[in-house]
Amino acid sequence: MKVQLQEEYEMAKGAIVVGAGPVGLMLAGELRLGGVDVVVYDKLPAPSGESRGVGFTRRAAEVFDQRGLLDRFGDVEWAQGHFGGVRIDFGKLADNHFSVRGIPQFRTEEILEDWLKQLGVQVKRQHEVTGYRQTPDGVVVEYQGPDGYGEEHAAYLVGCDGARSLIRRLAGIDFIGWNATRGMYMADLVGAGVRQRPIGEKTPDGMVMAFNLENGVDRIVIHDENLRPPEDKSSLKFTEIADAWQRMTGESVHDAEVRWISSFTDTTRQAEHYRSGRIFLVGDATHIHMPAGAQGMSVGVQDAVNLGWKLAATLAGWAPDGLLDTFESERHPVGEKLMRNTRAQTKLYLTGDEMEPLRSVMRELVELPDVARQLAGMVSGLDVRYDMGEQAGEHPLLGLRLDPSRGLRLPDGDHCRVADMLHAARGVVLVTPAAADATRIRSTAAEWTDRVDLVTADWAADGDTPAPDGPQALLLRPDGHVAWAAPDGVDRLRSALERWFGTAVGGVPVV
Missing domain, CATH: 3.30.70.2450 (Alpha-Beta Plaits)
Structure with a gap:
């Protein structure tokens, strides 16, 4: 039976996400936090219950923490890491690179789907997308559902439909790489x-x-x-x-x-592009590789968090020019590095005795802190640094994620963590009492308070112990990456706000 269509698509969605795996569910939640009317389509009548993935990297754990989701996993097992079978002593590193092990993928999907229910996002099971056509103002998605053929209109379509992505094939995007050897x-x-x-x-x-x-x-x-x-x-x-x-x-x-x-x-491939007009690709639809260090799903979740706030900003009408283009410019290089490190690990891990001299050299090299930190960062995801532009300044934290576990003491004496400031998936301007030009920083940030939260707090270690090593002021994007930090001046803060959050709407001056 063919479903009757409304000619004007009066109830058009902001976005349709194809695929109810962890990546698609995470993206849908991000979009909903940004105010987007979103729906998820999945061809299966129910979750498969299968779990190719059984954990996630440190950065993926931090991303879940930033949205208040990590506690839902209960007590987790933090796992020691390796690079291609060569052990790395994470305990000797300043940053925490420990990954999470023993969480079946179906459990991650259950937690994320429960989150979507709380956010009011519908997951349409047994809805298999069969095609789409782009229109001047959106995308018409064709599907086969329990009642037969149907169509739904949305402003954007995102393929989170895995390695054999239909959305990628229909978009004509090449999937380039290496065929299986083992x-x-x-x-x-x-x-x-x-x-x-x-x-x-x-x-x-x-x-x-x-x-x-x-x-x-x-x-x-x-x-x-x-x-x-x-x-x-x-x-x-x-x-x-x-x-x-x-x-x-x-x-x-x-x-x-x-x-x-x-x-x-060990088939290894990457999509040539992550976007075609109003079509986006995320997760395994953009990159596949030999499993190594729980990176596949973890990188996909980070893809989703990178795209979600940018797409939401575009649909809300405040995105600056070119914001959506930064999804591919930021995440495609991450995918390239993922291809490289998993291929290197496969060679190191799975080849025969002829590789033993190299393994021996690697065991010696990982005893050097700089080498250990470099290799650990590749696998954990903590080495990702985005280009924030010359106008943002030269602070060493620029482009990196800010550790979400860092403690803060609020003016009323209460304590929180960086992660707690990011639950709403909004930008954050953090100002400490010691910040130079604190009043100007707050006044500038107040002009963007419809999309950026202004927080006054002091860095704290344990209890009320100050932690003076943190920046006196900084700007965080919704994905937790640093877009500006003091002592770079207020003019640079304004430039960063304009680059990532668009034109100011004005605000009440802070005195």
Whole structure:
């Protein structure tokens, strides 16, 4: 049955997001926080319950924290890291690079979907997008739903529909990269009783990994140079995985209860562009690679947080010229670095004894703090620095994320953290009592108070102990990255506000 359409599309959405994985759900929440009328389409009748991902990087954890979501995961296990199997002692680094382990992807999806329900965002299950056409003022999305064919109009369409993205293909965007050269198998087992190998172990024929997923469920992962993942995953048999595991470890898992099996390869590709007119791509639709350090979903979540406030600003009418273009200019290079580091880790981790001299050199190099920090930052996501422009100044924090766990003491004596200031996904101007030109800074920020929060607070460590190492004043974008910081002057603050938050609407002077 064909659904009758309204000629004028009076109830047009601000944005339609395709794909109800973690990335699509996160983007929808970001858009709703920005005041956008958004809906999520997903072709499955219900969440799959499968979990290729089982955790997320430090920066992804910080992003969830910035929106008040991290506590919803409960007590999490903070995991030690590595680069291609070469251990990095995170405890020796000044910044906290520890990732989160043991959170199945379906749990992340449950938490994000509950968040969307609280925000009033609808997730339309069993709605498979089949096509779209761009119009002068938006996009008409075609879909097959429970009642048959339908269409819905929106100002923008975002494809968060994974590695085989239909939206990317329909947009004619090339997916450039390298074909598979090797593969890995994995299985989630109950009662396996395997020895834990959380970052993997080399074997004569490849690599094996084992770790507890949740409630007695173990995940085993195998890279066996004698096996190739089948082109059709449905033909994969657990006996193949169990036989390989026993051959490589001497442990039998044949009698374990099997929850799920899958396979994947080192195929590495990146979308040539992340945008085509009113169409955007986010997450696996833009980049795929061999899993290494829980980076895939984590980078996708950061893609979503980068795009969300910019798209919301555009729909609200206050976005400065070129703001939407910075999504690709900022995130495409991050994707390029992701491709490079995962390919490097694959070579380091999964090749044979011929790579052992390089592994030995890497073990020595990671004992150097600068090397350890560089490699850890690649995997954790804490090394991302955006170009804030020459007009923003020269502060060393410019473009970097501000640690959301940093403590603040408010004028009334209460305490909060940087993350607490970002829950609403708005810009923040933070001014400390010691800031030079504090009155001018506050007066300038007051002109943007419809989209930027003005906060007066002092840096604090434990309790009321001052922490004087923080900037006396700064501007944060909604994604938590520093766009301006004192002692660069108020004129530079105004330039930064105009660049990221558009034309001032005026405000009440602060005296």
